[in-house]
Amino acid sequence: MKNLKYCSFSEVDLDDPFFDSLKLDYKGFEAWFGKKTLADELAYVFYNSKKAIDGFLYLKAEAGGGDEIVPPLPKARTLKVGTLKINAHGTKLGERFIKKIFDHAISDRFEQIYVTVFSRHQSLIDLFERYGFECYATKITADGEEQVLVRRMKSLVGDVVxxxxxxxxxxxxxxxxxxxxxxxxxxxxxxxxxxxxxxxxxxxxxxxxxxxxxxxxxxxxxxxxxxxxxxxxxxxxxxxxxxxxxxxxxxxxxxxxxxxxxxxxxxxxxxxxxxxxxxxxxxxxxxxxxxxxxxxxxxxxxxxxxxxxxxxxxxxxxxxxxxxxxxxxxxxxxxxxxxxxxxxxxxxxxxx
CATH class of the missing domain: 3.10.590.10 (ph1033 like domains)
Structure with a gap:
């Protein structure tokens, strides 16, 4: 899909209005974005027909989730969904990003995936839970309390989806x-x-x-x-x-x-x-x-x-x-x- 690009943070316009809500949710978002740019890290970016951003996904390997997660995550090869935001526009783009997350998990043999989400973003929580993520813990930072959703990648649960x-x-x-x-x-x-x-x-x-x-x-x-x-x-x-x-x-x-x-x-x-x-x-x-x-x-x-x-x-x-x-x-x-x-x-x- 030519609208979906896997590219360096340095190629992404942080001033795009798409990022405004992330800047409000996370006080250090711009500084975090700058660090990722300097480190030449990559993210998925979806551009709409007007060349404005409608989706952003950043993934990273992580050892365990840090002390802020209570209870701690199980010890396993872990993929973190560092950032995921989508402007829904009726084309199932959320499913496409979920599939990209799983593609990375399978390709690099991660045993579990986790994401942190504020409870006010219920539609995003619903999307993750539909595909087997479960609320496992909470994470408390200066930005507030987030739910920690975890998906295991080593077993079947009797539900196709x-x-x-x-x-x-x-x-x-x-x-x-x-x-x-x-x-x-x-x-x-x-x-x-x-x-x-x-x-x-x-x-x-x-x-x-x-x-x-x-x-x-x-x-x-x-x-x-x-x-x-x-x-x-x-x-x-x-x-x-x-x-x-x-x-x-x-x-x-x-x-x-x-x-x-x-x-x-x-x-x-x-x-x-x-x-x-x-x-x-x-x-x-x-x-x-x-x-x-x-x-x-x-x-x-x-x-x-x-x-x-x-x-x-x-x-x-x-x-x-x-x-x-x-x-x-x-x-x-x-x-x-x-x-x-x-x-x-x-x-x-x-x-x-």
Whole structure:
């Protein structure tokens, strides 16, 4: 996403009005920012269409949280969310930043993440708690008392969303779900292929979001249950044989599958699907009116395969049968484990 930059503090305008509330919350914010600038530290900065700042995220490794946190944090490899602020504008940017936090935690094998938040920022607290952060302690400084929210990165808790991005293989089912190329990469931005244009990844909710909604006409998809794993398979773009052009790209975890008839109105259906779907408003309205595609699959977007796996390998090495159409099919645990290994998914994501 070209609006989201990972850059030095020295490249960021501290006089942007975006930082005014942080200066009010933290008396030493400007001095702190100056120290980070001199140290040439990096942060994520999101710029809106007017080139003004709408989001800022700073992360740092930390030994234990300091004496101001009571009770002390457990001893573990710890990632601190040093600063996070977002101007919400309806595109799920908060989820995109949450995902960046988890990306760093997984990449550098942190065992826990923590963030401090003033209780008056309830919407920010709600965002963290939705993804498994729990109020663990308090922190008292000259600026006041903050809640300390902690997320453990070593266990599953039986809730798909609170577990994100972690997942396991035990006691669940596994499926392959095909997505056409025209939808795939804008829908799943971390799974973009090397020969695709990164400009198609825009600041829209279905790109930013951790959650994805796919609408299918395949009756068999209704068998999926919360916690099942879904392997996303991008079909051929028609520029060569599917044997080489179709690829497995990502793994998600099913939240739920609903039938279109479960929505009492078009407005309810649009509210549920629009923020997380690649389909246009016109397409969604048409689906609801004509019931062309009846199954709504909601899943979390947990892992992009570092190495995409072509159909040839899926057939010959993973032993996925061609007797069943590759639009939707069941996989074995051995097959999904093979994909995770061959696709070089970070092992820190997988809890056995």
């Amino acid at each position: 609170k577990e994100f991005p972690l997942f396991g293989f035990d006691d669940r089912n596994y499926y392959l779900l095909a997505i056409y190329p025209e939808y795939h990469s804008a829908f799943l931005p971390d799974s973009i292929l090397n020969n695709e244009n990164h400009d198609i990844v825009q600041d829209v909710s279905h790109t930013n979001s951790i959650h994805k909604v796919f609408i299918s006409g395949i009756v068999r998809t209704k068998v999926m249950k919360a916690g099942d794993l879904v392997l996303i398979y991008r079909t051929s773009d028609g520029k060569g044989k599917a044997y080489y052009r179709s690829v497995a790209s990502s793994i998600g975890v099913v939240e739920e599958v609903r039938q279109i008839k479960s929505f009492s109105s078009e407005a309810q259906f649009i509210k549920y699907t629009k923020p997380y779907s690649i389909f246009t408003l016109a397409q969604l309205k048409d689906y609801f009116t004509n019931k062309k595609k009846s199954y709504i699959i909601k899943f979390t977007y947990n892992a992009a395969l570092k190495k995409r796996i072509i159909r040839k390998r899926l057939m010959e090495e993973c032993m996925i049968s061609t007797r069943t159409r590759w639009d939707f099919m069941s996989l074995t645990e051995a097959q999904i484990r093979w994909v995770a290994a061959a696709g070089e998914i970070n092992e820190s994501l997988i809890i056995n």
